[in-house]
Amino acid sequence: MCGIAMVRLLKPLEYYKEKYGTAFYGVNKMYLLMEKQHNRGQDGAGFASIKFNVNPGSRYISRIRSNKQQPIQHIFKKINQRISETVDANPDKKDDVAWLEENTPFIGNLFLGHARYGTFGGNSIENVHPFLRQSNWRHKNLIVAGNFNMTNSKQLLDELIELGQHPKESTDTVTVMEKIGHFLDDQVESIYQEIKEDYTKKEASPVIAEKVDIVRILKRATRSFDGGYAMAGLLGHGDAFVMRDPAGIRPTFYYKDDEVLVVASERPVIQTAFNLKMEKVKELEPGHAIIAKKNGKVSVEKILEPLEKKACSFERIYFSRGGDADIYQERKDLGVRVFPQIIESINGDIENTVFSYIPNTAETSYYGMCEAAEDFLNTQKTEKILTGGKNLSAQEVSDILAIRPRFEKLAIKDAKLRTFITSDDSRDDLVAHVYDVTYGVVKKDDNIVIIDDSIVRGTTLKKSIIKILDRTQPKKIVVVSSAPQIRYPDCYGIDMAKLGDFIAFRAAIELLKETGQYQIVTDVYNKCLKQRSKDDAGIKNFVKEVYKPFTPEQISAKISEMLKTSEINAEVEIIFQTIEGLHAACPNHTGDWYFTGDYPTDGGKRVVNEAFINFYEGNNKRAY
8 A cells, every 4th residue: 555656757857947946846746746655655765866967886775765754855865965066066056957967966957756655565765666676788777666466476586586686685576576577677678689789889779769569568568467566667778667466356557648757656746746626637547657768658558357356455555645536535435335324323312412433534434424414313303393383483403503523532542543554463552542532422322433533343332432432331333334244354555455354354263253153264264275276367265164154233232242341231233334335436446345345356256265365274374
């Protein structure tokens, strides 16, 4: 769930100096694009630039990375320092664009930025994108950054070894870069062999740059990739590409005019940075790549045959910026569509119910829930007035109209602690201190309805939220998830990797024990083991059988029971969005494997079975 940003200036730098008053136009836009995607990367950030028009011996690639607490601000502070030092030391050159391009770091024609959301692995600087593959041949320099997880990293590593390589690391990022780099090297060498009779090596260089076929390189390099990805790459001589996975799991948007090509992970980021209307920003189609050649030609090309589009629904529910017009409406609709379950839970008693939300990412679905509550109450008011007719006095009508739902800010986050991805050994200690409660707005024996964007582990609910809400002495606490029950691990970029972490999975296991059906667990384990030797294409997701004996309502009831501790006085009920409600709210993002187990790639099915084997054997590790 990282964020990527790429800017390709399509005019000479003098153009931007004359029109916008600065030769640093590209750097400034990159800062906006990256900062507006800070939601996608609190763990690290990186930036790289390439200059086109510099002499041999001058640095033409600049790269900076940071894993500091505010990584985006940190890298751009460093960039500004480097630029200021150069300009201050040569004040007579501050308006000489050609000199600045030749001598000032990070001033260039092509830029790539990355905001890192670390799912696993260390948070050392070596894990921060962009990654750089260096060579003295300008064409063979490769810079890669992406928003991706590969389910078959080991297979890709083995393929590299078969090609004669000895990768220095086994991470999927390094593997992906080396795979692309191998076919880049191969093509550059082939082109040189074709033209060497007609050109000297020096003369051959620009010819090779023109002839490099990125489409062919990507087709050869990515044909065995299995995962969700939006992958960006820069070649040292100035070509660039951004490619999206065939199922469209990870998001990619772009905009082009005669001045600039810009690509980013989120649409509103581009809209804000370049002041654009929504329809101007296009979505990159699954399996396609947008390719910018050094000569300025930009095209969108099909690299891999698109699969059924399964764009990630969790992007819409939780991860993406809520300022996107479509996402905002979808999140509101999620709140509306779960409301019928809410009204049933509180027996229609809106007058004695306080509605709220937690955390801030649930605020938009909260607005949808509020609108649904108001609509429900207005229907009740209308019925009372129509039923009373002429027998109602003006005061009675006024009293009916004065009834309103009670919307309050109940839970307050005291500290910016990311319990969602904090390491397991420290999470429990943190969650009890994350939230505080607003006192004085809940009457004794009120209902509290509090909406969350999703419920993954249930840890924060059990150890913090339900406890603090219970202090207000409500009759009932109803926790509403705008997402359905998260039942299966993700292997495409979100830190939800272990089955045993999920409260829905643990609830299903408890129900199997209580109903004398625990043999299903052993049966599923044996079926998963038998599939280990099969190719991915032949694997089935047998973990679905764990949930099959029970309705979603039964699992929700068990979750409610598991999250209520003995010290809680109020009744507790957990309500989840339905799968049908999710699809109705997010019709163009049907990637729902977290909830249904319907993985969009074969590797996903292998991962979920491997995750079950780890659970059964007590192996506290990831399955990919």
